[in-house]
Amino acid sequence: MADLALDPRMELNPPLVTGGMTYSDVTDKVSSIVEGKAPKQWWIAMAVAVPLAGLLFACLGYLVATGIGVWGNNSPVGWGWDITNFVWWIGIGHAGTLISAILFLFRQKWRTSINRAAEAMTLFAVACAAIYPLFHTGRPWRAAYWLFPLPNEFLHMWQNFRSPLMWDVFAVSTYGTVSALFWFVGLIPDLATLRDRATTPIRKTIYGLLSLGWRGSASQWRHYELAYLLLAGLSTPLVLSVHSIVSFDFATSLLPGWHTTIFPPYFVAGAVFSGFAMVVTLMTLARWIYGLDNLITMKHLENMCKVMLATGMIVGFAYGTEFFIAWYSANQYERFIFLNRAFGPYWWAYWSMIACNVIAPQFFWFRKFRTSIPAMFILSIFINIGMWFERFVIIATSLHRDFLPSSWGYFTPTWVDIGTYLGTFGLFLTLFLLFLRFLPAIAISEVKGVLHQQVSAPHGVPAHGGSH
Amino acid sequence: MTVFSKRFDTHLRLAAGAIVVLLGAGGAIAAYLLHPRQLDTGYTPVQPVPYSHKLHAGNLGMDCLYCHTTVAQSNYAAVPMTEICMNCHVRVKEKSPKLQPVRDSYASGKPIQWVKVHRLPDYVYFNHQAHVTAGVSCVSCHGRVDQMVEVRQVQPLSMAWCLDCHRNPAPHVRPPELVTKLDWQPEGDPAVLGAKLIREKGIHPPDNCSACHR
């Protein structure tokens, strides 16, 4: 282990793994999380998460038994927190795929120590998101049955493929499937490592089954690399497509405030923005819980802060453009809806959005904030809040003041709305904590690949596969 | 050191694959079995009075309209009132124990509780009048009732089944006066005659939602 500090490349390219860790250090460190006893912090977090998840299922049960009326939705505001949360969660998911797939294709090595967790986050976020479109009909069994275009002999009729909601069904389910595959494939070598290190028969069996007979042989590595590359290639377009299609739910309508062509890029940028915010939130937590400071280094976090700054600017620019177009279109309804956002009954939502999404990220211009854990933790929380408000502003304010003043209304959430939203956090956290506890939260094999700053080897070091 | 032998792992992967395939197949089979054609046709409930359509409509050659009087005037092909049965059975078989429920009903004014055979969902508004006057025979939906001792459902009565005919009515259209002649067959292809009638009378069966759902 040469003294990395003397390596001239270090100046340009600081190490992705610090503390002079060796291969076995990495393996030990990561595996120990799974193998050792759960730290106190983990139990505390679970104690918060599980009851919340319970709340989610209680609220959904009540909803299904009683009807959508238990939420605040009404006419004219047919969509409220349900679709707001759906878009928000889907957005969160994006960072995961972006980090693991796109950064992978761009050979961004610094992704290695965060991509696993980020992918997991994607998966769980999509799970939370999927709850809303399914349950916002109040009769999920019907939605599930009708929405999937089974060739049906009962009725001789198809779904309406013109409807963006139909596109959503495909977009989201594809996204979920591919992310799951990508994640699992990535896990296989590390599962094998755990299998091999396992001491109890149960662990051996479970990890053994999961690792699908991985041996780390050269041929396996070759197939593995190819499969991983292909999946990365598959997921990359999805990052763009999913949120573009989600944005069509609004863009294809004729409602002022929804009926706009800027939505696809605007939504994708927003998604990445919120996604990275969420990754930072979780990573700083994981770092705190498991002391992964050497694996999730300041470089990772700083990079992510930069991404947030960039996407935050894009989002801010989009807000400006919307207003400009509203004015430039000379369309009375369009102009009114945007002025109404800022100065109407929902002014508070609008200005919280601006504060969190446009003002907050500006702090990342300064290195001090980019490198301070508490600062980025707090700011990332703000950004998450801001992005939620963005979706709420788009949905509620556009609906509550539409064409005929006679039908104008207002949306107020009920306790069930709130409970359901908090509940999805519970579900998300529970899943994420279980993941931290029972699966390698950091891609061991990939991290090893960047231990020595070899620019050549695209991925991992086969020789050292899961065979310690 | 490994838990599972190489072979076991291979089998494991095969098994995983097999499970996926089986699930798919299971779904397909379930869908087939749940189809009205399997689920509903052949339904033959026991009626409170052992009335035989074969005897009345078949052997005795009574016209359907003698009992089901309202087919041409209303949505419903009314099940006959007790007094219609009694028109004959005051002197025919007036002592038969099988007819006791009929006589009771006539005496007390209580209805006979017939069991519904051909059942459509509540949100379906089928109109007998429209079909019968257009020349769609009873047999198209109810089958050869004149050969049934106990009436049973012979068609799935599913929406797909309705639409098949609405989208291609020709084979099922005949001169209206012949709708109750269940055994009637045109010489040659029924579709040819049907097409002719359809042209002449300007029959165009709707296939939009509110034709049946209101």
Place this chain on the structure above:
Amino acid sequence: MNELIQLNLSSLTGRKYWRSLNQLADTPEFRQWVEREFPEGASELLDSGSRRTLLKLMAAGFGLAGLTACRRPVEKILPLSKGVEGYVHGRPLHYATALETCGIAAGLIVECNDGRPTKVEGNPRHPFSLGATNAFQQATILDLYDPDRARQVQKQGVKSSWAEFESWWREQSAKLGDGAGLRILSTRSSSPSLEALKAEIAKKFPQSAWIEYEPVSFERAIEGARLAFGQPLVAHYRLEQADVIVSLDCDFLGLDTLSAQPVKQFAARRKPEDGRELNRLYSVEANFTITGAMADHRLRARSSDIAAIAMALARELNVSGAELKVLGQGGDRQQKFLSAVAKDLLAHRGKSLVVAGPRQPAEVHALAALINQALGNTGQTVVYTRPPFAVSETLASVKKLADDLNAGRVSTLVVLGGNPVFTLPAEADWNALFRKAAVAALTFDENETWKAATWQLPEAHPFETWGDVRALDGTASILQPQIQPLYGGRSALEIAALIAGREQRRGHDIVRSYWAAQWGAQAEQKWKQALYEGVIENTRFPLVDVKADAPRVLAAVQNALKPAPAGIETVFYASWHTLDGRFANNAWLHETPDPMTKLVWDNAALLSPATAKKLGVKDGDVLEIASGGKQIRCPALVLPGHADDSISLQLGFGRSACGRVGRGVGHRVEGLRTAANFWFGPAEARKTGATYKLVTTQEHHTLIEPITGLKRHNIVEEFSVEEYRHRAEHGKHEPHPATDLFPEFDYSKGYQWGMAIDLSACIGCNACMVACTAENNIPVVGKEQVAKGREMHWIRLDRYFSGDEEDPQAVVQPMACVQCEKAPCESVCPVAATAHSPEGINEMAYNRCVGTRYCLNNCPYKVRRFNFLNWNKDIPEIRKMVFNPDVTVRMRGVMEKCNYCVQRIEEKRSQAKAEGRRPIRDGEIVTACQQACPADAIVFGNINDPESRVSKLKQQARDYSVLEELNTKPRTTYLARVRNPNPELV
């Protein structure tokens, strides 16, 4: 027709909701149900003898045996044992009858499905309904099935029976002797048979007294005629003849006439295409009524100042040579207004009309009569007949009744209908007074009067009994029952017969014998004809030729009229929700918003913005209003255009003894209503600091946007007559062609349904809303859900104020699904649950809908309604009998909306096919809203037929599409509102 029962599952109304009723007769559960629903005579219902009745009540119930077979639930078909003449199962039957409100008849035709009355329409042959109905008549059908009706003869709350009551009465009447101790208090009735019975009773008990009382009545108008012409007369207005109409506090299009006739006549003169010059309406009123909203010029004035204004107008017109005294100085605006009105009236001698409202004292009516006479309108635009009922000084006789009761001079009080304890003037404590005599009260529901009575007798619904009644012009009609009394109730007629000691007690015999006596020889045939037509020929009263001695009358009037004190007044109005309280348990009416305030499930103290400022109150602040030592509390509601220093209160709320729907809804204002201030009078009002939640379906949003202050065009279009002429010359402006992504559908073939709604004729009377509710099984959601914006009405009436907030104009716009050819809702539905029919109707397939609500979001007209909860969950079985069997009852999670009454279209289509596949004639299909509309503002038909009425209307210059620029191509277009302002006043 009471035997009409065919028990066939698919005949069941309410569709799947009948499933909940899954017991066969003779099971214990079923017996319990019967006991619960029909305590009176349940045992009798359950013995096979009267099975018929039971079957009728329960048509549906039997259809379903809930025994689930292995493959599907077994369902039973229960045909009749014996047939009924003229009955074809599945075909509705229609019967003519009539409905009496405040002593005035409206001729109706009731639709019955399998023995269940389900829908009310107007009788075209009847001179006062002319085929149309109002909201109350439409809603009556719901009262019929009200599970909270009085349903059991009781003696002081203890279960009893008619037989026991009759035997009690025989003893009682023996004790009565000459009847000095007998009083009969009834609602006003114009029934000839009842009149005959009254005479008999008067002969039997010479010392007895019969008092008729109506909380809402026209009697002051009749008194006015007596004052002017020396005899009690009813004025009949020929509005279609009048070019200029002046209304002095008269809501003749709304609650002050309760009949379709004036609306039809008025609206006939608001359609510029008809060639006839538009009439011009001036309205002087305190409250902002729908008549005021139709007025071309409106003067806000306290009701107490109307007399002064009438005098001033008489002076302007110089009706008699003599100088008239000045009662009060109105402002310059009033001066300007009156002089302009006077000029206009004089310019239209013989073709003008001045009408005074029923709230105004007899003197004002007399003045109006004199003005009409001076203008030569008498005999032209206004004619007189004798009233259909005897008019007595009601308030005086009521006072006497109170004194007699108090002094113990009354041993027996018989109450026939109504709810006097609740509605009688507030001086006396009627609850206490009723304890001072043996009171036998025949009431429709278990109301305050029922509670205070000794003998509590259930009254039969007008659709359950035989009877007869006269229209305002004397035209008589026979009431024939549509169904046997559901709760064994009896009619006032039958009780009167008992009192008169007649042998024949059944309504049928009483009515029939009376008319048989009138008709003599061809009684039989005339009886049949009367039942068939719904009106009895040659029963209209002859016109009375009158001439008033102007100077004498004016002198009398001048002495009687006193200047009104300044300060706040309260005015009592009938309510659009409960009328006078009689509809307090009718959920349809409670949920139908007040036409002007859009308030639901409540009444409120209406006041002007200025007065509200003065009292320091805003919407929902509870006011304490005091007058004559009495006090009430009522929440304030600011109504733009209301007169200053005036507070409008609606009667009939805050019922303490009422059914589940109406109990405690709103605030009782009758407590303030003394004989002295029976309609209006001075009062003090102060803010209490308490607040109360008032729910309206529409805020006071105008077409002016907040923030930008821009007006929204393409929603409501209004022209003055000049503007209209100009536009007519340039012809209808055609929408600029727009391109579309989706391929064009060919709408050039077959029937293409469309609708035209005339904003110039629509008076916003709610009739269409209630008619639609009844026709389409539209659920009631209640105050809390309406507050959340979840009301379910398929057609709503949007009310927009324009102009100055203190003195605005208002326009009402009926808004239902406009059936866009390029429907935004259709392209976004993921499951194609809403799709277009080849005939241009935007259809909803309820059973396909999954409930994403995207269509609702994307509907620019927001006419789609979503079942956020299962609104039909807890409705009583009996209430389900009102459901229209041709329309599915929707479950929760399903979107619904107007579909042009597609069930009516399909019915006529199959009828036309059955009749040799003939084409459907124009006007053959009538939508529920169109049929109810008294103003003929709604026209439906085939727009592919250039000769159809609707196509012709759509060619008019003032035809426009709402939100045209969205290119939704709506099938429902609107005809712009045309106003006819007086150039001098603009």
